[in-house]
Amino acid sequence: MTARELDAAGITDPRLRAAYTHCRELNARHGRTYFLATRLLPPGRRPAVHALYGFARWADDIVDALDGGRDGGADGETARRAAALDRLGDDLARGLAGREGAAPVVTALADTSRRYAIDHRHFADFLTSMRSDLTVTEYACYDELRAYMHGSAAVIGLQMLPVLGTVVPREQAAPYAAELGVAFQLTNFLRDVGEDLDRGRVYLPRDLLAAYGVDRDLLRRCRDTGRTDRRVTAALREFEALTRAAYRRAAPGVPMLDPVARPCIRTAFVLYGGILDAVAAGGWAVLHRRAAVSRRRRALVAADGLLRVTAARLAARRGTTLTPATTPHPPSRPKEAA
Template sequence: MTARELDAAGITEPRLRDAYTHCRRLNARHGRTYFLATRLLPPERRPAVHALYGFARHADDIVDVCDGDLRRLADTGTQRRAAALDRLAGDLALGLAGGTGAAPVTLALADTSRRYGIDHGHFADFLGSMRSDLTVTEYADFAALRAYMHGSAAVIGLQMLPVLGTVASQEEAAPYAAELGVAFQLTNFLRDVGEDLDRGRIYVPQDLLAAHGVDRDLLRRCRDTGRSDRRVVAALRAFEDLTRAAYDRAAPGIPLLDPVTRPCIRTAFVLYRGILDAVAADGWAVLHRRAVVSRRRRALTAADGLLRVTAARLAARRRPPGSPGNAAPPPARAKESL
């Protein structure tokens, strides 16, 4: 299946194929919900999404030092991790400049950027937020958190937009794509409150916690004892409300996407928002365990997405070229630099 995707995308150079395959493995291993939705994209667009995910995941692993080849950094200090991010940024710059010495994740990302004309500034903004994770451990209010999420989440949606394609201008679709990236990350923050606390970070804004009588010590105590506290539950419910509002703001952007890519994003939208339902059903016990969407719901949502993909592709074949219902085709394939 990987070879079919790479062939469909016109990726023929062996080292590039290996780089994209590496990114695909990262997506399959770490981004189960995201990977499932990606399977609904046209095959020729999947490698680009894997490249975007693979680079983001690699940078995140440097910061969090949670698994994989980066485990050796687990006991190192902030300066070592910052140096690792600097090396990643340098490697990306090399790849974007057409250099052949780039590592797999940066090699695939640079190639995707050339093929789809992705703004390099999005990558710089992303790495800036990753660097802030090395020293910033909490956020005073939602405005401060949103400033961080511009680089860590909103730009991910903006990177995806040229790959997905639109029936409107990209300028019109961009705010919705950015907001969906924010909604996905807010969902991750809620789901991972306990794990992030173990890393010393709290992404739920401090003013929201304080409004419900919650501070770091109370969160730590609940995490360590396994006990719940009504004040913590109230704060987490308020954070859930903020997250649902982000989904509501992002939803109008889905119809602006290319019809053949809408089912992918709609599936991701439904599954990620479903994590909020799972958190609520589990009593907002995110300090003690990770809430997951049931396999049955995942399967039903994926099946619905597959039906929508089939219908969209059939409709696209019936429409004459250039008709209003047809999105512009993806950008022309870039000449491979290796």
């Protein structure tokens, strides 16, 4: 199947094929929801998405996984991570300039950037946010968090947009693509509160937590003891509501996409929204366990996506257009969780 995708994308150079294959393996191994949604794209567009994901994952792993986590630790460890990010940035600059890069993820990303004319500033902004993760461990307010997420999430949506294609001018769809990237990352922040805390980081804004009488110490006690606290639950519910609002703002952008790309994004939209549902259904116990969408729901959403893909491709062959019926409903809090 990988060869079919590469052939469909017109990627014939053996070195490029190996680089894209490496990125695809990263996506399949680490990005379960993202990878499933990518499978709904036309084969020729999938390698580009794998390249974008692979580079982002590689950079994030430098920040997160080097010697066991980003806890701010010893100055020497932080310096090592910073140096590794700098080397990646230098390698990317060479790749984007048309010179040979060292890392396979850079080779694939540079090729994708050329094929789809992706603005290089998006990659620079992404690396800026990754560098901030080495020293910034919390955010005073949502505006501060949004500034960080511009580079860590919004630009991912903007990188994806040329690959997905649009039926409106790209600049019209761009704000919605950026907002969907933010919605996905807010979802991850909520799901991963406990894991991020173990890395010494708290992404939930400090003023939001303080409004409910929550601070880092209380989060730590709950994490360590396995106990829940109504103040923490209230703060998490507030963050959940904030995240659902981001999905509502992003939703109008889906019908702006190329019809054959809509099922992919709709599937990611629904599955990531399903993580919020799982968090709520589990009593917001994200400090103690990781919420996940059930296999049954994933299968149902994927099956629906396949039906939509088939309809979109048939319509494209016939030269007809689809109605905006593919617009996903923004995730709303389940009644039992209200």
